[in-house]
Amino acid sequence: MSAPVVHAHHAPQGFIRKYIFSLDHKVIGIQYYFLALFSVLVGMSLSLLMRFHMVHPDAKVAWFAHLWPTAAQGGIMTPELYLSLMTMHGTIMVFFVLTTAPQSGFGNYFLPIQIGAEDMAFPVLNMLSFWTTFIALVVMVAAFFVQGGPPLSGWTGYPPLSGIGPLAGPGEGLGQTLWIVSIAIFCGASLMGAINFIATLIDLRCQGMSLMRLPLTCWTWFVTAILGLLGFAVLLAAGVLLILDRSAGTSFFIPAGLMVSDQILSHKGGSPLLWQHLFWFFGHPEVYIAILPGMGVTSQILSTFARKAVYGYRAMVYAILSIGFLGFMVWGHHMFMSGMSPYSAMAFSVLTMAIGVPSAIKTFNWIGTLWGGKIRFTTAMMFALGFVSLFVTGGLSGIFLGQPALDLYFHDTYFVVGHFHMIMGVAAIFGMFAGTFYWFPKMYGRMMNETLGKIHFYVTFLGVYAIFTPMHYLGLAGNPRRYADFTNFEFLGKLLPVHSFMTQAAYGTAAIQILFFINLFWSMKYGKKAPMNPWEATTLEWTIPSPPPFDNFGGVHPVVNHGPYEYSVPGAPRDFIMQTDPVDVHAES
Amino acid sequence: MPSSITSDIIKPPAPPRGGGFGGGGGPDGRGASRRASMTGLIVLLAATTMAFAAFTSAFVVRRGISDDWVALRLPRVVWANTGILLVSSLLLELGRRALKTGRRSAFNGFWTAGTVLGALFLVGQAIAWLQLNAAGIFVATNPSSSFFYLLTAAHGLHIVGGLSALAYVDVQALRLRLGPGKRTAVDVSALFWHFVDGLWLFLMVLFLVWG
Numbered sequence: 001m002s003a004p005v006v007h008a009h010h011a012p013q014g015f016i017r018k019y020i021f022s023l024d025h026k027v028i029g030i031q032y033y034f035l036a037l038f039s040v041l042v043g044m045s046l047s048l049l050m051r052f053h054m055v056h057p058d059a060k061v062a063w064f065a066h067l068w069p070t071a072a073q074g075g076i077m078t079p080e081l082y083l084s085l086m087t088m089h090g091t092i093m094v095f096f097v098l099t100t101a102p103q104s105g106f107g108n109y110f111l112p113i114q115i116g117a118e119d120m121a122f123p124v125l126n127m128l129s130f131w132t133t134f135i136a137l138v139v140m141v142a143a144f145f146v147q148g149g150p151p152l153s154g155w156t157g158y159p160p161l162s163g164i165g166p167l168a169g170p171g172e173g174l175g176q177t178l179w180i181v182s183i184a185i186f187c188g189a190s191l192m193g194a195i196n197f198i199a200t201l202i203d204l205r206c207q208g209m210s211l212m213r214l215p216l217t218c219w220t221w222f223v224t225a226i227l228g229l230l231g232f233a234v235l236l237a238a239g240v241l242l243i244l245d246r247s248a249g250t251s252f253f254i255p256a257g258l259m260v261s262d263q264i265l266s267h268k269g270g271s272p273l274l275w276q277h278l279f280w281f282f283g284h285p286e287v288y289i290a291i292l293p294g295m296g297v298t299s300q301i302l303s304t305f306a307r308k309a310v311y312g313y314r315a316m317v318y319a320i321l322s323i324g325f326l327g328f329m330v331w332g333h334h335m336f337m338s339g340m341s342p343y344s345a346m347a348f349s350v351l352t353m354a355i356g357v358p359s360a361i362k363t364f365n366w367i368g369t370l371w372g373g374k375i376r377f378t379t380a381m382m383f384a385l386g387f388v389s390l391f392v393t394g395g396l397s398g399i400f401l402g403q404p405a406l407d408l409y410f411h412d413t414y415f416v417v418g419h420f421h422m423i424m425g426v427a428a429i430f431g432m433f434a435g436t437f438y439w440f441p442k443m444y445g446r447m448m449n450e451t452l453g454k455i456h457f458y459v460t461f462l463g464v465y466a467i468f469t470p471m472h473y474l475g476l477a478g479n480p481r482r483y484a485d486f487t488n489f490e491f492l493g494k495l496l497p498v499h500s501f502m503t504q505a506a507y508g509t510a511a512i513q514i515l516f517f518i519n520l521f522w523s524m525k526y527g528k529k530a531p532m533n534p535w536e537a538t539t540l541e542w543t544i545p546s547p548p549p550f551d552n553f554g555g556v557h558p559v560v561n562h563g564p565y566e567y568s569v570p571g572a573p574r575d576f577i578m579q580t581d582p583v584d585v586h587a588e589s
Numbered sequence: 590m591p592s593s594i595t596s597d598i599i600k601p602p603a604p605p606r607g608g609g610f611g612g613g614g615g616p617d618g619r620g621a622s623r624r625a626s627m628t629g630l631i632v633l634l635a636a637t638t639m640a641f642a643a644f645t646s647a648f649v650v651r652r653g654i655s656d657d658w659v660a661l662r663l664p665r666v667v668w669a670n671t672g673i674l675l676v677s678s679l680l681l682e683l684g685r686r687a688l689k690t691g692r693r694s695a696f697n698g699f700w701t702a703g704t705v706l707g708a709l710f711l712v713g714q715a716i717a718w719l720q721l722n723a724a725g726i727f728v729a730t731n732p733s734s735s736f737f738y739l740l741t742a743a744h745g746l747h748i749v750g751g752l753s754a755l756a757y758v759d760v761q762a763l764r765l766r767l768g769p770g771k772r773t774a775v776d777v778s779a780l781f782w783h784f785v786d787g788l789w790l791f792l793m794v795l796f797l798v799w800g
Contacts, residue, residue, distance in 0.1 A: 121625035121628075121629060191633075191636050195629050195632045195633055195636070198628065199626075199629040199632060200625070202628050203622060203624045203625040204622070229636050230636070230639050234642075234643040237641075238643060238647075240739070240743070241644075241739075244728070244739065248728045248729055249728070249729035252647060252732070252735070256657070268657050269651075269655040269656065269658075269732065270651070270732075271651065274647055274651065277646075277650075278643055278646075278647065
């Protein structure tokens with residue numbers, strides 16, 4: 001039962017306040033989502049160019065010469081251009097897709113609704129956070145259009161390469177500077193977002209929404225916000241130090257006596273490893289920033305479409321919290337190669353293995369949720385199942401990499417590329433697809449097409465396995481990563497057909513995404529009208545119209561009487577009990 | 590299906606809670622509630638702490654590994670600045686107490702004085718920079734001076750942020766517009782100011798012990 005109407009709010013009327021500089025968390029969530037969609041298109045195009053180059057390093061392509069008159073003179077891509085494509089692919093995907101869509105996109109839209117609030121705690125801050133992210137993206141993309149092109153130093157921006165300016169190569173001048181500035185702006189935006197998420201979840205929950213009644217999506221957004229808060233602050237600090245090394249002549253990261261392009265640098269005494277520590281202190285939690293919201297969405301969807309409560313809700317919450325906590329103590333496992341003391345490596349390794357425990361708890365609980373359920377195979381459900389599959393596959397290879405002795409061999413090979421794409425890239429992307437199919441009816445008031453969705457799912461699912469599974473074998477065979485061209489190495493000759501296969505698979509997987517875009521935009525306008533609760537789900541967003549009104553609950557403050565996943569409760573009139581249903585649902589029947 | 594799977598989830602309803610949980614704060618329901626503002630401030634301070642922790646660890650590590658570190662003689666004016674900052678925090682706190690007991694003109698006096706001292710601190714820091722400059726010590730001269738300029742600049746940015754909050758409250762107070770709804774602004778800006786004050790003391794210890 002709901003409290004009486006206290007105050008209804010009217011949406012702002014002007015186009016600019018309604019759609020551009022909107023304070024409404026739902027509009028901001030959609031803005032983030034589309035920013036991520038644009039970014040994923042850019043990032044995916046870059047990966048296709050890279051895959052093309054690996055298989056045809058000597059091919060002359062006329063339009064390459066048009067796009068990059070110096071870096072692809074005569075239409076042949078230089079190795080430096082390949083590295084800059086790699087850098088921008090990684091950066092755009094990690095920051096502007098994986099960090100942006102699951103947390104800032106879906107989180108902004110659904111966190112306030114799922115906890116029964118009218119908006120985020122600080123709507124103006126929320127708007128600033130989006131537009132700051134937008135500026136960061138513009139600055140990042142601008143790196144494509146400056147002299148020298150984008151930077152070469154990878155998404156991790158390791159100095160000395162990233163710290164010494166144009167001497168280090170094309171793209172290490174203005175391109176690298178723009179990269180650091182963009183990341184710093186992005187850090188600011190993420191901090192603003194994190195403050196909003198945390199304050200909203202702690203203080204704006206509606207009556208009866210105790211912590212143990214929060215949907216698991218809210219738990220993951222909350223923990224992700226904490227990770228972002230602590231991680232991005234450190235990255236921001238590191239970025240400031242790096243930019244000072246580049247432009248003010250300081251020596252935080254640049255060692256003495258460094259000779260680059262036949263010149264001895266004037267820097268002295270800095271430590272490139274210091275950057276690695278600071279960067280990975282952010283970088284490892286960043287992995288969980290990307291994947292945790294996907295875990296939340298998966299839990300929500302598995303429960304909804306298996307018509308069963310999430311198995312072990314409390315264990316899931318504690319697993320989320322311990323993954324977040326442990327995530328801050330394992331950054332060293334990215335640095336086993338750095339010559340660290342074997343004792344430190346051992347400690348980092350043990351802590352890394354420890355993350356396997358909460359991860360396994362989550363996986364077993366997902367299977368427990370499915371076990372014996374009356375499963376409805378919707379597209380959203382398929383993608384959630386795909387998430388579980390990819391999470392297990394990617395997680396298992398992580399156990400190999402977490403061991404220093406094995407990592408010394410694997411570290412610079414394609415094994416690592418396969419691992420992180422599986423778990424951080426594709427699994428998180430599947431979480432986004434799942435969320436899109438699940439929440440689209442609420443966001444746009446129309447259903448997405450299930451047939452197109454399932455074709456898209458099956459091809460994508462097989463496609464990503466076809467791209468990334470062979471990378472593990474390549475890694476075992478010693479195929480190095482970050483190389484632009486494998487044709488000049490005798491020992492890699494026999495692996496070239498595998499690369500060729502992966503490239504074909506990448507083309508196919510990328511092509512089928514067109515189907516997703518068609519489905520998305522077509523359904524917005526022509527999809528079947530969605531009812532209020534098309535999935536017969538239980539959480540608060542399904543108690544309000546699709547799409548929700550401006551102030552979510554029409555001025556009514558919802559009152560929550562039930563946990564988030566009460567499906568198939570014996571004796572209940574329906575096979576689901578909404579969170580706002582009266583305490584005694586049996587009385588209704 | 591076995592009832593054990595759901596039995597740990599279905600619980601008697603939580604008793605209604607007094608206050609909060611209203612779904613949207615302030616008088617118009619779309620602003621930030623007082624509690625959310627406090628939470629937001631604490632969260633912001635956590636982020637600031639992390640950033641300065643990162644700078645500090647860089648400071649300690651860079652100092653530890655280097656053979657080129659030359660201890661920096663702090664310009665004497667920073668001692669005066671430290672005193673000024675402490676007194677400004679004290680005045681703000683006295684003002685806050687005065688406001689609690691309804692002595693609004695006393696509040697205005699204390700708050701204005703605290704804000705002016707805060708601005709004076711910034712001027713003092715600028716003098717410290719000029720003195721270092723005059724002595725030929727620049728950002729890139731030595732890692733110790735790099736860190737001094739960097740940390741004072743980062744701290745100064747927080748001072749600028751805090752000062753604008755203090756000045757906002759002061760203008761509202763002097764124009765007699767400090768209604769009960771703005772008491773949160775008083776508490777939040779004072780707490781933030783105490784934090785940057787404490788941060789400066791920490792930085793002084795860092796400079797003196799490791800610098």
